[in-house]
Amino acid sequence: MEGERSLTYHTVTLGPLTRSGLAQAEIADEHASGTGEAPISRPRVVEVPAGLPGERVTIAIEEPVPSARRRRARRQAPPRVWISAIHEASPLRVPAPCPVFGTCGGCQLQHMRYDAQLAWKREVVVSLLCEVGGFDALELREIVRATEPCDVPWHYRNHMRFSVNREGQLGLTARGSHGVLPLSSCPIAHERINTVLGVLARHVNPRPQVLVRCGAATGQVLMQPAPAPEVAEELSQAGIEVHTQAIEERLAGEIFRIRPSSFFQTNTAQAEKMARLVIEGLLQDRAVVSVGASSLGQSQALPKPALSERRPVLADAYCGVGTFALLLARYAARVYAIEESPSAIEDAQWNLRQVSNVEILKGKVEHLLPTLAGQLDGLVLDPPRAGCQEVVLEALLQHPVTRIVYVSCDPSTLARDLQVLCRRQTTYRLLSVQPLDMFPQTSHIECIAILERQA
Numbered sequence: 217m218e219g220e221r222s223l224t225y226h227t228v229t230l231g232p233l234t235r236s237g238l239a240q241a242e243i244a245d246e247h248a249s250g251t252g253e254a255p256i257s258r259p260r261v262v263e264v265p266a267g268l269p270g271e272r273v274t275i276a277i278e279e280p281v282p283s284a285r286r287r288r289a290r291r292q293a294p295p296r297v298w299i300s301a302i303h304e305a306s307p308l309r310v311p312a313p314c315p316v317f318g319t320c321g322g323c324q325l326q327h328m329r330y331d332a333q334l335a336w337k338r339e340v341v342v343s344l345l346c347e348v349g350g351f352d353a354l355e356l357r358e359i360v361r362a363t364e365p366c367d368v369p370w371h372y373r374n375h376m377r378f379s380v381n382r383e384g385q386l387g388l389t390a391r392g393s394h395g396v397l398p399l400s401s402c403p404i405a406h407e408r409i410n411t412v413l414g415v416l417a418r419h420v421n422p423r424p425q426v427l428v429r430c431g432a433a434t435g436q437v438l439m440q441p442a443p444a445p446e447v448a449e450e451l452s453q454a455g456i457e458v459h460t461q462a463i464e465e466r467l468a469g470e471i472f473r474i475r476p477s478s479f480f481q482t483n484t485a486q487a488e489k490m491a492r493l494v495i496e497g498l499l500q501d502r503a504v505v506s507v508g509a510s511s512l513g514q515s516q517a518l519p520k521p522a523l524s525e526r527r528p529v530l531a532d533a534y535c536g537v538g539t540f541a542l543l544l545a546r547y548a549a550r551v552y553a554i555e556e557s558p559s560a561i562e563d564a565q566w567n568l569r570q571v572s573n574v575e576i577l578k579g580k581v582e583h584l585l586p587t588l589a590g591q592l593d594g595l596v597l598d599p600p601r602a603g604c605q606e607v608v609l610e611a612l613l614q615h616p617v618t619r620i621v622y623v624s625c626d627p628s629t630l631a632r633d634l635q636v637l638c639r640r641q642t643t644y645r646l647l648s649v650q651p652l653d654m655f656p657q658t659s660h661i662e663c664i665a666i667l668e669r670q671a
């Protein structure tokens with residue numbers, strides 16, 4: 217009936233996790249037979265937040281209210297599902313510290329032991345590389361490394377975008393809805409962001425959103441919009457001097473300026489490891505640099521380049537504020553840094569102001585890389601979640617580059633692009649894929665893949 221919600225309870229054994237980190241549960245769904253006889257029972261799979269494979273649980277399912285708009289669009293909203301009782305818990309289950317875990321759209325895995333999160337992430341990568349990438353499961357055993365853990369898998373996020381509800385309360389949005397869950401702290405936000413959140417929770421905040429960023433290594437805090445004077449005063453008493461235009465962050469011994477809308481890696485400690493993996497992946501065999509796995513995560517300047525070799529010509533495609541370009545400059549004859557966002561370009565120009573061998577190319581990678589690829593010895597690709605455009609991959613097939621390091625925040629588009637580069641054509645060989653836990657407690661997976669041109 218229109219406007220009435222239906223709520224049912226089912227006791228089930230939970231199946232595997234989806235790639236979004238939700239447990240699958242099969243239930244029997246009853247439909248009217250249409251003949252006036254007994255209803256027909258059909259199996260249906262629902263996705264259960266905060267569940268783990270093999271657990272015996274009772275789940276509550278609240279069907280959405282059918283709206284005329286959705287009926288016209290022939291689109292049914294997913295039901296709201298939650299665990300109402302756990303009868304047999306998985307040995308992988310741990311208490312989730314966040315009171316809104318399971319309801320909040322931010323985290324999916326707080327209830328899972330951290331070592332199991334890491335193992336699950338590797339499995340997701342392997343299965344996508346098999347199913348989408350067309351790679352053989354046996355060869356992937358060697359190629360896909362164990363997920364690189366985050367040393368402290370809490371309070372790592374240096375960037376949070378909070379939503380503000382009609383009452384001016386700040387929070388994160390509930391899973392599958394626009395409803396705001398008011399918060400005064402978040403267990404994955406950096407402690408300085410939580411200090412800000414604690415102060416803002418006592419005030420009526422401007423809608424629709426408040427962005428808070430902090431330099432994990434510098435301690436600087438940026439807010440947008442700028443806080444009202446009385447809020448700024450309270451923040452100052454809490455030890456936070458607010459920046460509104462840009463902050464600085466230190467990574468691998470270099471300082472980067474970051475403006476509010478420029479991309480910067482969300483987890484500074486893991487970004488440091490990533491930077492080392494990128495440099496190592498691109499240059500290791502050139503005897504230009506040796507950055508062993510043992511040095512991962514050490515917050516110090518990168519090693520000096522050897523002087524013996526011809527220095528390579530490199531490109532940092534989708535370069536953001538110039539992170540990899542700046543770190544690679546000392547090892548290269550020339551680095552081309554490609555970026556389309558005006559804000560990130562402005563930051564990159566500042567961050568690269570003291571290096572003379574980096575050229576910033578403003579525009580889309582798909583427009584600029586095809587004419588550049590033929591000159592390159594090495595390339596970093598770090599696209600957004602959508603992965604690389606077909607024209608970018610085509611250019612890399614037409615003009616093979618000796619080494620490519622592909623940094624990906626979505627293993628499904630990584631697998632799709634690797635299929636083109638290494639399987640549809642065998643122009644490149646996949647040397648390694650290193651999952652790196654940039655986003656602990658969530659289902660997001662970051663990977664660094666290293667490709668070599670086939671002889």
Ligand SMILES: C[S@@+](CC[C@H](N)C(=O)[O-])C[C@H]1O[C@@H](n2cnc3c(N)ncnc32)[C@H](O)[C@@H]1O
Nearest residue numbers: 479534535536539555556557580581598599600
């Ligand atoms: C995942 S971020 C990587 C940034 C940088 N490599 C880093 O580690 O900080 C992707 C970047 O690509 C830029 N971008 C997205 N689509 C692009 C395109 N088609 N051409 C050029 N840049 C693009 C975004 O503005 C963003 O800065």
